[in-house]
Amino acid sequence: MLPLISSPGSSDDGCLDCEAGKYSEQGSTSCTICSFGKYSSAASASCTSCPSGKYITDDSTTVTSHDDIADCVDCEAGKMANDPCIICSAGRYSSAVSTSCTSCSPGKYITDDATTASLHADLVACVDCDAGKSSTPPASSCLIACPIGTHSPPGSPCLNCEAGKFNENVQQESCTNCGAGRYSDTTGNKVESDCRNCEAGTASSGEVRTTTCPECPEGKSAPAPGLGYCRGCVAGTYSDSPGTILCDLCAIGKYTSAAQSTSCDDCVAGTFNLVEGSVTCDKCPAGQKMNDDGDGCEVCPNGKFSNPGSTSCSNCDETPGYVSLSGESGAAACEYCGPGFYADQTSHTCKECEANTFSVGGVDECVPCPAGGHSQKGSTACEQCLTGKYFDELSNTCKLCPSGKFTASGGSSVSDCDACEDGFYSSEPGSSTCFTCTPGKFTNAEQAECLFCPAGKISGVVASSCSVCEEGKYAEGEGNTECQFCDDDEMLVGSITLHNGTTSASGCICPAGEYAHFNKNTCQNVPDGVETSIQAMTTKTLNVKPGFWRANASSSEILPCLSPEHCLGGPDPASQYKEGHSGPLCAVFADGYASTGSGMFLKCSLCEGGDASTTIAVGFGGFFLVVFLMIGIACCCSKRKKKAGRDEEEER
Numbered sequence: 134m135l136p137l138i139s140s141p142g143s144s145d146d147g148c149l150d151c152e153a154g155k156y157s158e159q160g161s162t163s164c165t166i167c168s169f170g171k172y173s174s175a176a177s178a179s180c181t182s183c184p185s186g187k188y189i190t191d192d193s194t195t196v197t198s199h200d201d202i203a204d205c206v207d208c209e210a211g212k213m214a215n216d217p218c219i220i221c222s223a224g225r226y227s228s229a230v231s232t233s234c235t236s237c238s239p240g241k242y243i244t245d246d247a248t249t250a251s252l253h254a255d256l257v258a259c260v261d262c263d264a265g266k267s268s269t270p271p272a273s274s275c276l277i278a279c280p281i282g283t284h285s286p287p288g289s290p291c292l293n294c295e296a297g298k299f300n301e302n303v304q305q306e307s308c309t310n311c312g313a314g315r316y317s318d319t320t321g322n323k324v325e326s327d328c329r330n331c332e333a334g335t336a337s338s339g340e341v342r343t344t345t346c347p348e349c350p351e352g353k354s355a356p357a358p359g360l361g362y363c364r365g366c367v368a369g370t371y372s373d374s375p376g377t378i379l380c381d382l383c384a385i386g387k388y389t390s391a392a393q394s395t396s397c398d399d400c401v402a403g404t405f406n407l408v409e410g411s412v413t414c415d416k417c418p419a420g421q422k423m424n425d426d427g428d429g430c431e432v433c434p435n436g437k438f439s440n441p442g443s444t445s446c447s448n449c450d451e452t453p454g455y456v457s458l459s460g461e462s463g464a465a466a467c468e469y470c471g472p473g474f475y476a477d478q479t480s481h482t483c484k485e486c487e488a489n490t491f492s493v494g495g496v497d498e499c500v501p502c503p504a505g506g507h508s509q510k511g512s513t514a515c516e517q518c519l520t521g522k523y524f525d526e527l528s529n530t531c532k533l534c535p536s537g538k539f540t541a542s543g544g545s546s547v548s549d550c551d552a553c554e555d556g557f558y559s560s561e562p563g564s565s566t567c568f569t570c571t572p573g574k575f576t577n578a579e580q581a582e583c584l585f586c587p588a589g590k591i592s593g594v595v596a597s598s599c600s601v602c603e604e605g606k607y608a609e610g611e612g613n614t615e616c617q618f619c620d621d622d623e624m625l626v627g628s629i630t631l632h633n634g635t636t637s638a639s640g641c642i643c644p645a646g647e648y649a650h651f652n653k654n655t656c657q658n659v660p661d662g663v664e665t666s667i668q669a670m671t672t673k674t675l676n677v678k679p680g681f682w683r684a685n686a687s688s689s690e691i692l693p694c695l696s697p698e699h700c701l702g703g704p705d706p707a708s709q710y711k712e713g714h715s716g717p718l719c720a721v722f723a724d725g726y727a728s729t730g731s732g733m734f735l736k737c738s739l740c741e742g743g744d745a746s747t748t749i750a751v752g753f754g755g756f757f758l759v760v761f762l763m764i765g766i767a768c769c770c771s772k773r774k775k776k777a778g779r780d781e782e783e784e785r
Contacts, residue, residue, distance in 0.1 A: 150175055150176035151164035151173075151175065151176055151177060152164065152175055152196065152200070153173060153174050153175045153177075153196075153199075153200035153201065154166060154167060154172065154173060154196035154197060154198070154199040154200035155167065155173060155177070155196055155199075156173050156177045156178055156179050156180050157178065158178065159178075165193065166193040166194065166195070166196050166199060167180035167189075167193065167199035168180065168192055168193045169188070169189055169190055169191060169192040169193075169217055170182060170183050170188050170189050170205075170214075170217060171183065171189065171199060172189065172199045172200065172201060172202055172204050172205065173199060173200070174200075174201075180199065181202075183202070183205035183214070184202075184205060185214060185230075185232040186207060186208050186213075186214050186229075186230030186231050186232050187205035187206060187207055187208065187214060187230065188205065188206065188208060188214050188217040188218050189204050189205055189206070189217075190217050207229055207230045208227075208229065208230055208231060209229055209250055209254075210227060210228050210229045210231075210250070210251075210253075210254035210255050211226065211227060211249075211250030211251055211252065211253035211254040211255075211258070212227060212231070212250050212253075213227050213231045213232055213233050213234050214230075214231070214232050219247065220247040220248065220249070220250050220253060221234035221243075221247065221250075221253040222234065222246055222247045222271070223242075223243055223244060223245060223246040223247075223271065223272075223273035224236055224237055224242055224243050224268075224270060224271025224272045224273050225237070225243065225253060225271045226243060226253045226254065226255060226256060226258045226259060227253060227254075227255075228254075228255050234253065235256075236270035236271035237259035237268075237270055237271060237272065238259070238270065238290075239267055239268060239269065239270060239290035240261065240262045240266075240267045240268060240275075240285060240287075240288050240289045240290045240291075241259035241260060241261055241262060241268065241272070241288055242259065242260055242262065242268045242272040242273055242274055242275055243258055243259055243260065243271075243272075243273065244260075244273050244274065246273065261287040261288030262275035262285070262287065262288060262289075263275065263287060264285065264286055264287050264305075264306030265278065265279050265284070265285055265303070265304035265305050265306050266278055266279065266285065266304060267279060267285050267289070267290045267291045277291065278303050278304040279291035279303060279304055279305065280303055281300055281301050281302060281303055281323045281324075282294055282299070282300055282321040282322060282323035283300065283305075283321065284300055284305045284306060284307050284308050285306065286306055286307070287306075293320040293321035294308035294320060294321055294322050295308065295320060295342060296317050296318050296319055296320050296342075296344040297310065297311055297316060297317050297318075297328075297342035297343045297344045298310055298311065298317070298322065298342055299311065299317065299322035299323060299324060299325055299327050299328060300322070300323065301323055301324045301325070308322075309325075310339055310340070310341065310342050310343065311325065311328035311337070311339060311342075311343055312325060312328065312339045312361075313337060313338055313339035313360075313361030313362075314330060314331050314336065314337055314339070314346075314358075314359035314360050314361045315328040315329060315330055315331065315337065315339065315343070315359065316328060316329060316331060316337055316343040316344060316345055316346050317329065317343075317344065318344050318345060330358040330359035331346035331355070331358060331359055331360060332346065332358055333355055333356060333357055333358050333360075333378045334348060334349055334354070334355050334376040334377060334378045335347060335348050335349065335355055335360075335376065336349060336355045336360045336361060336362050336363045337361065338361050338362060339361060348375040348376035349363035349372075349375060349376060349377055350363070350375055351372055351373055351374060351375060351377075351395040352365060352366055352371070352372050352393035352394055352395045353365050353366065353372060353377065353393060354366060354372055354377040354378060354379055354380045355377075355378065356378055356379050365392045365393035366380035366392065366393055366394055367380070367392055368389060368390050368391060368392055368394075368412040369382065369383055369388065369389060369410040369411055369412045370382055370383065370389070370394070370410060371383060371389055371394040371395055371396055371397050372394075372395060373395050373396055382409040382410035383397035383409060383410055383411055384397065384409060385406060385407060385408065385409055385411075385428075386399065386400055386405065386406065386427070386428075387399055387400065387406075387411070388400060388406060388411040388412055388413055388414050389412065390412045390413055400414035401414070402423075402444050403416060403417065403422075403423055403442035403443050403444045404416050404417075404423075404442055405417075405423060405427055405428055405429070407428060407429075416441045416442035417430035417439070417441065417442060417443060418430070418441055419438070419439060419440055419441050419469075420432065420433055420438060420439060421433060421439060421443075422439045422443045422444055422445050422446050423443070423444045433446035434446065437449070437467075438452065438455060438467040440452070440495070449467035449468075452467075453476065453495060453496055453497045454469060454470050454475075454476050454494060454495030454496050454497065455467045455468065455469055455470065455476055455495075456468050456470065456476045456477070456478065456481045456482060456483060468483060469494070469495065470483035470484075470492075470494060470495065470496070471483075471494040471495075472492060472493050472494040472513040473485060473486055473491070473492060473494075473511040473512055473513045474486065474492060474494065474511070475492050475496050475497055475498055475499050476496070476497050477497075478497060485510050485511035486499035486508070486510065486511055486512060487499065487510060488507075488508060488509060488510050488512075488526060489501065489502045489506070489507050489508055489515070489524075489545045489546070490502065490508065490512070491508050491512040491513055491514050491515050492513065493513060493514075494513075502515035502545050503515065504542050504543075504544075504545075504549065506543070506545055507524030507526075507545040507546075509529075515545075517542075517543050518531035518540075518543035518544060518545075519531065519543050520540060520541055520542060520543055520565035521533060521534055521539065521540060521543075521562075521563035521564050521565040522534065522540070522543055522544070522563060523540060523543070523544030523545065523546055523547050523549050523550050524544065524545050524546060525546075525547070526546070531543070532547075533562035533563035534547070534550035534559075534562060534563060534564060535547075535550065535562055536559055536560055536561060536562055536564075536579065536581035536582075537552060537553055537558065537559055537579040537580035537581035538550040538551060538552050538553065538559065538564070538580070539551060539553060539559050539564040539565055539566055539567050540565065541565055541566065552580055553567035553576070553580035554567065554580075555576065555595075555597030556569060556570055556575075556576060556594075556595030556596050556597045557569055557570070557576065557580065557595065558570060558576045558577075558580050558581060558582055558583055559580070559581065560581055560582050567580070569594055569595045570583035570592075570594070570595060570596055571583065571594065572592060572593050572594050572596075572614040573585060573586055573591070573592060573611075573612035573613055573614045574586065574592060574596065574612065575592050575596045575597055575598050575599050576596070576597050585611035585612040586599035586608075586611065586612060586613055587599070587611060587636075588608055588609055588610055588611065588613075588636035588637065589601065589602055589607065589608050589634040589635055589636040590602065590608060590613070590634065591608055591613045591614055591615055591616055592614070593614065601633050601634040602616035602633060602634055602635055603616065603633050604629065604630050604632065604633045604635075605618065605619055605620060605629055605630055606618055606619065606630070606633075606635065607619060607630060607635035607636065607637060607638060607640050607641060608635075608636070609636065609637045609638060617638075619635075619638075619640075619641030622654070624638060624641055624654075625641050625643070625649055625654060625655065625656060626654060626655040626656065627643065627644075627647065627655055627656030628641040628642055628643055628644075628649070628656055629641070629642060629643075629644050629668075630642070631668065631669070642668055642669035643656035643657075643668070643669065643670060643671075644656070644668055645665060645666050645667055645668045646658060646659060646665040646666075647659060647670070648663070648670035648671055648672065648674075648675055648689075649670070649671040649672065650671075650672055650689065651671065651672035651673065651687065659675065660689060660690070660691045661691060662677060662678050662680075662681035662691035662692070662693065663675050663676060663677055663678065663681075663691055664676040664677075664678055664702075670704075672686070672687060672688075672689050673686045673687070674686075674704045675689065675691075675704065676702070676703060676704045677691060677700075677702040677703060677704070677706075677709060678702045679697065679700060679701055679702040680693060680694055680697030680698070680700050680702065681693055681694060681700055681702060682694050682700045682709060682717070682718050682719055683706055683709075684706070684717070685706050686705075686706055688706075692718060693718075694718045694719050694720070695718050695719075695720050696719070696720075698711065699711045699714045699718075699719035699720070700714075700718070700719045713739065725739060
């Protein structure tokens with residue numbers, strides 16, 4: 134049994150709703166699937182068309198292809214939506230989701246005619262026409278050849294030639310500039326004759342597009358129409374404004390010697406010209422002057438003269454370089470003192486220039502030669518000695534500057550050879566410069582050589598003398614650049630010098646109260662029993678006080694003597710004994726001596742007639758030791774006497 138439909142797309146009182154993707158009209162007994170390009174929701178009385186640029190290809194066969202707007206798909210680029218999407222025709226293109234196709238612009242085309250969508254996708258699908266051709270949209274090819282007076286770059290429509298250009302051929306990519314001396318202010322010019330000649334006073338090179346010819350600048354002109362460049366005004370003419378057709382002639386009394394002048398110069402005082410367009414002004418010759426009207430020359434009266442170009446005549450003696458033949462004003466003639474001479478206005482004579490001066494004539498004083506120049510008497514110019522040389526007047530030659538001197542530009546006499554400055558020298562004659570002494574050296578008095586600084590002195594660079602080493606320092610050997618410290622780990626810590634200018638390391642000594650230990654690189658306090666007021670002591674030269682003794686020169690152990698008067702002290706251990714004493718603590722009697730006395734009166738006496746055996750002189754130890762020693766010494770002396778007597782008898 135068919136359903137009863139009471140209202141479009143719905144069920145009421147037994148009528149059923151149409152499902153999504155279908156629709157029904159009033160009184161329908163069934164629902165119909167939407168056709169292509171449409172969709173519907175449930176209980177729809179009609180189907181809705183897809184939005185612009187979208188479509189559904191199914192045509193009322195599958196309900197699920199029409200049940201939602203999402204079933205509408207985009208038309209791809211190169212197509213347009215037209216139930217369904219169709220490919221654009223020739224000469225047209227489209228982007229995605231388009232409802233229509235767009236024609237390619239003039240000068241572009243698409244050959245394909247609705248067969249391949251990718252050949253119509255977007256504007257880039259339009260192909261440029263070749264240069265000189267164009268097309269009428271929509272175009273499948275380029276059939277238009279651009280006519281004369283137009284041009285077209287690739288992909289462009291035919292365009293009129295710009296102002297200042299023309300084209301007399303068909304199918305051209307570009308137009309040609311109007312030639313030299315021509316311009317155009319209209320477009321679409323077909324032949325060069327469409328370009329007009331530049332007017333006089335203007336010009337165009339034709340190298341660029343010209344819509345109007347620029348005026349010639351000041352100093353130039355264009356005397357005829359159609360010129361490609363402006364001509365510079367020749368000497369004697371000028372132009373002081375732009376757009377000049379003909380350059381103006383310089384007026385009388387004015388001139389210009391340069392081309393392209395914008396003005397003319399006035400003739401300077403003493404010169405004139407009498408014609409327009411002059412390139413120079415004339416001078417009145419010597420002996421004449423400018424007349425009062427400034428347009429000619431007149432002869433100077435007797436006793437006066439003039440130099441070329443003068444505006445007045447002068448008395449001879451009042452003009453540099455001239456003297457009066459008679460020595461009086463108003464003389465009939467003047468004498469010109471020429472090159473190599475000068476006018477002596479006191480004697481009214483022309484005199485020769487002195488040596489090392491010159492003149493070109495017409496002067497009251499000769500000019501001294503510049504630095505390094507020289508000249509003979511009566512010279513018209515100076516000669517120049519080369520660097521390092523000077524002019525010797527006696528030999529009339531350039532000689533070498535002596536050692537210790539130089540000249541950088543050549544000299545006119547030996548006095549121009551400058552002495553080298555302190556610390557600089559020139560060892561060879563003919564020097565053009567002086568050289569610096571290296572550190573450790575100084576210049577001699579003549580500045581002719583560098584000498585080594587002697588021991589005890591130093592110098593830096595550019596030294597004229599050497600500096601003495603300060604106290605506490607020394608410089609050993611020659612050519613030193615710095616002084617060495619005595620008080621140093623490498624020398625003798627704590628040492629000093631007796632004076633400045635110490636010349637060797639041996640001059641580094643210990644101060645008073647200290648001594649240089651023989652195996653220690655330092656000054657040490659002297660031990661008790663050593664003099665404290667003496668400088669420069671070492672282990673070897675320790676100056677022992679009287680009453681003290683040391684074993685040898687290598688010992689720094691100082692001991693008090695048993696009897697102070699037996700020890701003389703001093704720096705030499707071999708000389709520290711009082712006469713007759715020797716041995717440790719000066720307590721041993723020397724050969725030929727024996728003790729006398731006892732206790733504090735014990736002393737060493739020379740045995741008469743012979744030597745005594747070595748005896749220890751002891752001032753302590755008890756009475757029995759003293760007695761023993763006295764007996765021993767006495768016996769010893771007695772035996773020596775007897776032996777001595779026998780020896781004498783044997784000799785007789």
